[in-house]
Amino acid sequence: MLKLKSLFVLVGSVLGALLLVSHAQGSVVQALALNELVLHADQIVLGRVLFSETFQCPDGQFGTWHRIQIEEDIRGIPEDESEVIIETLGGRIGDLAMHVEGEPAFSVGERVVVFMRGGGPYTAARPVGMGQGVMRVRTEQGTETVTQSREGMLLMRRSGRGGWQKSVGALPIKERLDAFLSKVRFLLQDGAGGDDE
Template identity: 35%
Template sequence: MAPTSAAVGEGLTLSELTARADEIVVARAVWSESRYEGGQIVTETELERIETIRGDARAPLRLVAPGGVVGPVGMRVEGSPRIAVGEEAVVFARRSSRGVRAVGMSQGVFPVRRRGGRPFVHPSGEGIVLVRRDAQGRLAHVEPPIAAPMALGEFLALVRREAGLR
């Protein structure tokens, strides 16, 4: 059996992702660059807004995530969101003094892939084992907000409902 690795994080519901996000967008990554920040490597990805559900539709959106490669040095952070240039995703992000970050690490980035020409949202949370405390206070595994691909329009309708939008 091959070794595996993952981060452990609090599993967030779609309602929690929506409530914690300053920005909720359907976006395409158009540029990405890794750099050192405070002795660690981070990757900044510029997102082109396709649709803005929450946030300033005119404001630039550059997602900052831990990890990346600078010259010969690489740093991998399990559970860190990654959007390759050219890829689309539904992104739940929060603005802070350290930049725009995905809510719940990779939980806040839902990849969008096309099947038969139609866009489908795929489960998020790559590289994270999602857990929550049960009634007895023990950590228990939980599923991501969506467990299987879902049509983009259907997913956005759920998000708008959670955000109190129609």
């Protein structure tokens, strides 16, 4: 009887603790799988954020340019380019800020893998799928890992029948950077990225 009671206490403790640490994750955004991120990206780079600067358009909207120093061109970067500019909506100037839920933030000095669309000489690119197109590189115990940025997004996904279904997105859990980049390159070779590669 005592053993049974102890078992209940243990199970109860486990369940209680699990409840406390139950996992989870703004703007309502269609979840993109990795092959879709690759498909819709004109440019893919691994790089380091040099600085971010917010500007104001004549209509009053704010935008922010993030300058990324290219460490590795994975797709679409002209040979002589050493940096790319990524534009996100919103930003802060003085005491006024425009905040767009779901737009990715960048920290100066951090390393990122970015899937971008648009852009070109003298023009900024946009991350694909808002924050989904930004993967953050971290070094943990000597191993470089990559995690997807999903801040401020409610992810949804259309099923083949036209309805929506849950999606884990392109990178549900952190991965080794080298393994992730291999997958991206494989998708590019496999044609997921179109025929310009």
